[in-house]
Amino acid sequence: MQFKKTIKTLALTAVMALATVPAAAQDLLARQAPVDKKLKAVDTLALRELIQREQAGAPSAQLYKDWNNRYAHRATELPDSFSINLKHFCMPTSSRIITSNFGSRWGRMHKGLDIKVYIGDTIRAAFDGKVRIVRYEANGYGNYVVIRHNNGLETIYGHMSKHLVAENEQVRAGDPIGLGGNTGRSTGSHLHFETRLCGVALNPALMFDFRNQDVTGDTYLFRKESYNRESLAATRQRGKNDDLAAANDNNSNNIGDNVESGDVRYHKVAKGETLAAIARKRGTTIDKICKLNHISKNMRVKPGQILRYS
Template identity: 65%
Template sequence: MNIKSFKKIAVLAFSVFVAAPASAQDLLAKQAPVDRKMKAVDSMVLKRIIEQEEKYNPSADLYEDWNNVYAHRETVLPDSFRIDLRGFHMPTDSRVLTSNFGARWGRQHKGLDIKVYIGDTIRAAFSGKIRIVKYEPKGYGKYVVIRHHNGLETIYGHMSKHLVVENQEVKAGDPIGLGGNTGRSTGSHLHFETRLCGVALNPALLFDFRNQDVVGDFYMFRRSKYAAESAMATRLRGVGGVTAGDNDQDDELEIATAPRTSSNVHFHKVKKGDTLQAIARKHHTTIAKLCELNHIGKNIRLRPGQILKYN
């Protein structure tokens, strides 16, 4: 290679080396407006996401405030409202109902009682936010209230332990507590309420505990039809409802699909005048065994319709 050629290559290389920073600076200068545009786009996307969430979060329109004082306080109930039941999770895997929604002992029972044992896991029925975690000795006992995105609020009463705190976000199926017998309760069970604008709705309208499912993807609440639909739901899915292998007149129930054991589990449905001694004698067991199986004391006051496991 001659001297002239070498000089040309050196000059060319130097020119490229010197030009590189300038090109980079030009690129950065051009990038600045793009960054500003992207920030604007990000803001628009964020705004759109928020709008979509508000659109699919009816609770934002139904409730004016958020408080941790009242378990429920009735507000204006819409004439009709579509409740999205998709994405549900059964609050317990128990299929045994012990008390219906409605009139009971001269007062209104605002939820369903489901047989659970002390220590059984209780789960959030839908995604939402924990509004209340409290202990009420003369009522719900240890209970949790969740406000869900679909507009419902659910209440879980008589638990033995809380597993969540107030203002905590939960997903459907997340553990929120353990089954128990706290508060005004005569045996371990879950008191489960579904409320809309603070007004108690019959959970049997939405949930089918025996089949561990909801009644459909949506439930259309209509004030004009609610009473009739609630009564029908209790007949179909409440205690003594029309289900295979179940008869309201029977005092012995066989739950072949009970999740706690692979064999058939037998239950006794308490009738007026029943005592632990009489139940033990009828099923060839002992009072001590009944108490152990049901986590109850021997001096418990039995109530008609109560379900006791005896094997």
């Protein structure tokens, strides 16, 4: 009888002990929660302070007197020379195909590079920085983003189908900022990419080599006295393929005859051409052209538009 009583006592003690473990654990978690919250707040504050210190010591702080979200660009006085750090970069797109160079085009100045992308392709921030503008412009950039970078540059990404960032947001090189598109004043899906210093457009080919998916060096030294000469040289070296340039200069629509990358070929739409006419000329089908370019069969193609057909 005494043995049974002892067993019951031990069992009851064990049950009570087990019951207290979760309660103790809950008490520990309850005590830990405010600590975790404080640590998180400290981490966030430390990160903000680190970003503020980086920005305060960044070259961009020396170049720009104000910060606002009203204008895409406003030219101010350029320094005689300025060293732009190109380290820790990311190419805005993995596309290697330049469809239009920086410089005079159709009687006006084209202030960036046009890079062939498809609707929905990911567009990324070129360097660390802060998003200054996120906007839509019907007669110009379409959906576009302007980022002010710590190295002093501002970059503009135009004609996107969608924004993926907000104004005043901090971004790191490589962060997705939008999707490729054909919005605004555009004759086919592409990325219009600009690099500006003090609001003045500089030739992106001086800093970015899209064909090789790389930058031109660790730094680019801008010099007023030699910029024009260097810009022309950069276009010859890293701009649109010479055969493609010749085809454009002659208003040709036979780009695919000259520009190839493996089995990838392109056609420049001539006035009056339709998808059916292009398919016949290139020995392919409308379905294939539509699939390669992510377009519908009823879409009206425009003169000057670049279409992939193989």
